[in-house]
Amino acid sequence: MTFKAKTPFSRDLAALAMVISAVAGGAAYGQSGVAPSQTGLFFDDLRNRAFSFRNGAVDESAPTASSGVYDYSRGEYTGEAVIEEERALGERAGTEDISRALGTPSARSGYLGYSRRNVGDYSGAAGPYPSSSTYFAPAYITDPFLAGKRNIKLGPVNIGLGFGANVEYNDNVTRASKDEISDMIAGAYLNVDANYPITESNRLSLALGIGIDHYFDHPELSANGNEFNLNVLPGSSLAFDIQVGDILFVLYDRVSVRPATNDQFTLDDNDIFGVFQNDVGLAMNWAINSKLNLSINFNHSDSLALEDEDERYDRTIDSISGSLAWSPTGTFTVGLEGSFSWINYKDSFQNDGTTATAGVFFVMPITRSTMLKAAGGVQVFEFDDPPSFTRSVSDADITSTQAQIAALDANAAATLPSITDPAEAKVQSAAYTQQRQQLSDLLAAQQIQKQADDDFESGHTFDGNDLSDYYYNVTLFNQLNSRIAHQLSFGHESSLNTTSNFITADYITYGMGIIAWRGSRISLATFYEKAEDSGGRLAESTEQWGIDAFLSHRLTNTVTLGFGYHYGNTDSNLEGRDYAQHAFTLDLNYAVNRKLNLGLGYRFWTTDAEDPAQSFDQNRVIMTVNYNF
Template identity: 25%
Template sequence: MHPTFKILGVAVFASALCVPSARAQYPMGLSSTGPESAFADRKEREARAAGAPYNLKAGPVKFKVGVGIREEFNDNINLTKGDKQESDFISTAHLDLNANWPITKLNTLDFTIGIAYSKYFSHQELDTESLIIKPNSMLDFNVYIGDLRVRLFDTFSIQEDPIDVPQVSGGTAKFRRMENTVGIHGDWDLNKVVLGAGYQYDTFEVLNSSGGTNDPALQGLDHATHIVDGSVAYRVNPSVMTGIRGNVSETEYDSNQQNNSTEESVGLFMEGKITPHISINATVGYQMDEFDRGGSINDNSDFASYVYSASVEHEVNKYYTHRLSVNRYVLLGIGTNYSSLHEVRYGFDWNLIKDLTINGATFYQWLEDSGGGPTSENASRYGFSLGATYPLFRQWNLGMGYDFILKDSNISTNDYLQNRVFLDLTYHF
């Protein structure tokens, strides 16, 4: 283990100033969550325990269950261009389960899982292998002891769609991967000051696929990451908190393709409601990633620069809410040590008429790979989406939408333009 990791890890644990990090395969660096929101969720949990969104009950355990079918047309399933571009119709069956067990008034066990299976009409080799597990799936156990909150959590997913990974393109139609994060953290509320301590363990594994990828670099990404995080938060007022947070982490790969790395980062943050209708969440800091040498990717680059994340949400009225975010963070590389990503996002929800909700989003990303070699990519991605949901009957919801995304890369074979249209019908028990 890197000596810096050992020394900083002991120091952070000793000072009991840790909170969980957001570092997984994507992205690395400072978390946008922490003790500033830990005790704010007491009221949310009490409201949830009152039975608001749950429609089934077994003893003290409340459930929300939905099943549905999604029909989609995708004009570029393999993220390429020209005569190599392929299209298909895709049917996806999905099930979503949420469970809440209020063991006591404040101590709760929450379980969320979404599973799906996709069938391709013309490219059967891309049919889902076993099942897809949606990224929001998790087990979450919260215990409150006086002013101390302890959270045990496990988040897990199995995904196949490569569109969510900015570095992947050039003929890849399937990127089947499993991600799991297990951890513990505690927050100690001292009225004006909140101290946090935590540890989490992330694993990332590329699963065997029968087809759908032309990129051998995707097979050497299996790795594990140990993360120790810390923060001190100050309560400016009942709705706003600010403070300092940092993390140290170490990533080790299973193969010698990618380089192992050690990361240290520290930054300032602010989060909360600055007015009854405007919420902010901002972090700015400095991050250093030191990579080993000797991987077959032949990348000797390290990262040392600023990172930031800032978002604002404005509830204009009961009909319209919109949000804006700007971010710079670092992704673990694919064929390089890392990728630096700048992005801007905007989204809205508009209750146009009774029961009809229109939602939309747009984003711009600028990606820069490390290394500077022939496989290092500089690329931009632009996209937007527009959708609508409407309750057909008491327990049936209809959703429809359109997604567009364009990638422009210095590696011409990585350029693509993709259009999707979909129709989704869901039944809630």
């Protein structure tokens, strides 16, 4: 079945959105409505979805044409259209970074794995899970082994099914410097990508990545702390598309259950916590005419930690955001973007508040092989004042009382035995006992009060700062030739944080994909970020930079070998928080047939921290199987 477009719409505008969505893939979307870069990516994805719906969204169970497929016999991308079913298992179009071999990041995913500006985004990926490439699709759905295909057709319902399983040995689960704890970890995942074209004007679609993992020896160390842990991968969603005249409505519910990170995610044992997040929303895309396109989204997001000790991160965000895109000539697009959000935390560890953004964006193909996207504007964050706090008892107060007790005991030990008069000895002994009891009672009261002070202090960030600042983000993508593509992204923006009201970051990333010789793919990337917490007792400023490299070579038509390396360096303004890290990966993939893919991977991760107690080594061996039904 084919959906016919009812309203003329600029294909160039949608094409620009699709290209930018592709080159900006791997970003998280949980702070859409708060962080401008994420809001922009959401609307790129929405425009892409609307364009596909209006302009002939075909029966997705049928083979589809694509271009830019790598021809191993010629050693280059041909640029010729081929039938999807004719590809080798796991082969995708375009010069792409394949560092996610075995469904896991090659090393630590470089900037995406380390960026402090993303730690407050609970929809991002922690641990082995890559980020979703689109808002409405989980990461594993868009990974190579499914290749976007729908392989089952039940009447009008198109279904794509994939199954993944892995077994991992980890010799240092908690990343401890000593007394390492090892464990075997197993997981199984079902991937569903289905759609039901009810009529020409509406469609129901499901994208789901769901599975279970199990820590055999130490389940208490898992992100959820359970014997068996449910994982629903980011991007899992149920969506209903409804076209009414020139307007496409998308009613959606997006669910995920997975590990998330807090700010102190690199050196601390408790950096990972399990979180449930549900985003329900209504998005609208209105093709006003062939040159003008309006998108609006309302989203209600609930994020809940899965264990009581992490409840301080629980929050609700309600956001309304909009994007107006104008493409007068079909070659470039300019537009307005803005958002307003209400943030409410379950506990008072963080402060409730509101955020607002307003700006402009610009998308333009500079040449046939170069694409530029830029956006800029203002951000205004306002938060409730934190509670006032004055410490009643300090460590010095307790030390002073303990010293008085010690001095009293020493004096009594020296003087009481020398008193010969029984009556006098009785009086002095009673006085000593009374004074000691008074000091002991005082010490006990001080210790109780100090514990209460400590609990109150640790239960709040005490960040009283608001924000009024500019933002900008720029992405420049260029396909040098059939063998080399590269991308530069940089910007300045603020986003929600976990240990302060917000975090402001300046960042730059550069990546390159290369076909160096027949059967090879090389990915090179580097990043730099300067991030500063807004304030409070846990405020930290960091400078981070790193490099990533991944080389993959197809040994035969069925066997691929990959090697990756990552280096990351962090300088903090806090004592003992500087560190450098190295990570190495080795992957071997074997395509048994068009449906079955086996993998074996090795990961080595080492950290050299300023505080020797936080330095560690970690080895992981991973075996995977992926089956496309």
